[in-house]
Amino acid sequence: ETGVTQTPRHLVMGMTNKKSLKCEQHLGHNAMYWYKQSAKKPLELMFVYSLEERVENNSVPSRFSPECPNSSHLFLHLHTLQPEDSALYLCASSQQHRQDYGYTFGSGTRLTVV
Amino acid sequence: GQQLNQSPQSMFIQEGEDVSMNCTSSSIFNTWLWYKQDPGEGPVLLIALYKAGELTSNGRLTAQFGITRKDSFLNISASIPSDVGIYFCAGPSGNQFYFGTGTSLTVIP
Numbered sequence: 001e002t003g004v005t006q007t008p009r010h011l012v013m014g015m016t017n018k019k020s021l022k023c024e025q026h027l028g029h030n031a032m033y034w035y036k037q038s039a040k041k042p043l044e045l046m047f048v049y050s051l052e053e054r055v056e057n058n059s060v061p062s063r064f065s066p067e068c069p070n071s072s073h074l075f076l077h078l079h080t081l082q083p084e085d086s087a088l089y090l091c092a093s094s095q096q097h098r099q100d101y102g103y104t105f106g107s108g109t110r111l112t113v114v
Numbered sequence: 115g116q117q118l119n120q121s122p123q124s125m126f127i128q129e130g131e132d133v134s135m136n137c138t139s140s141s142i143f144n145t146w147l148w149y150k151q152d153p154g155e156g157p158v159l160l161i162a163l164y165k166a167g168e169l170t171s172n173g174r175l176t177a178q179f180g181i182t183r184k185d186s187f188l189n190i191s192a193s194i195p196s197d198v199g200i201y202f203c204a205g206p207s208g209n210q211f212y213f214g215t216g217t218s219l220t221v222i223p
Contacts, residue, residue: 004156042117043157043202043213090156098206100145100164105156 003027006091006106013081014114021076021109023091029104031097032074034066037088037108049074050097081113118203118214126220133190135217137203146186148177149202151216157202161188193221 004025013019025032034046048056049068063085065077074091088110092103120137127133137146145164149157161172163179163186170177178187186203198221203214 006156042215045211092156098209098211100162100206102147102149102159102162102204103211105149105158107155110154 004091004093004104004106006089006109008109009107010110010112012112012114013078015081015083017081018077018079020078021089021091021111023074023076023106025072025074025091025093025104027093027095027104029093029095030071031094031099032068032071033092033094033103034074034076035090035092037090039087043090047076048097055097078111081111083113086112118205118212120201120203120214120217122217123215124218124220126222127193129193129195129221129223131193133193133197133219134187135189135201135219136185136187137214138185139205139207139212140184141207142183143186143205143207144183145205146177146179147204148175148186148188149204149213151200151202153199160201190219193219195221195223197221 007022031050033048036044045058046060047066052068063080067075088108090108091106094103118139147162148160150160151157161170161177166183168179174191176189200216200218202216
């Protein structure tokens with residue numbers, strides 16, 4: 001399998017649930033990213049990992065907790081979310097952090113918080 | 115903070131028509147990237163531009179890196195129904211990587 005794979009594709013969770021989003025890349029890239037995409041808004045960068053170290057955390061609420069166990073896998077752990085957290089969560093990777101060749105995105109996880 | 119503004123926000127066109135959209139910024143970019151996002155999918159890179167004035171094509175798509183380095187343009191010729199989606203410009207500036215606000219394209223068969 002190639003590219004960036006995200007699971008699950010769709011997730012519905014209650015505000016008291018705990019769930020995790022998974023991202024896996026088979027491109028040999030060294031940087032991975034979590035983005036949030038809400039309707040009518042630009043993509044919002046949430047977290048950046050470079051060589052498995054977190055290098056950016058853009059004022060994201062603590063109910064979102066990332067984990068990068070190795071350079072191929074990235075998780076986003078979710079707990080006690082709010083309805084306004086419903087969005088498309090996109091994972092991306094790039095060869096190096098902030099390099100000019102662009103990111104490769106996964107298909108996203110459509111999250112609905114009820 | 116920096117924002118990449120895309121125009122128009124949305125377009126409804128007839129199949130076969132040509133499409134033009136642009137992206138402007140308040141600061142200089144050294145790289146411009148254009149992505150397309152199909153409904154229910156993640157963005158996919160279409161074209162990358164690295165030099166002011168550069169004109170690059172990818173099939174029916176043509177993108178230009180503006181001379182001022184503060185804008186970029188994307189044209190689609192002879193649109194087809196599968197061109198539907200959201201088109202984003204993007205690029206690094208300073209220590210950040212920015213995405214545009216997007217142009218939503220609907221092609222009417």
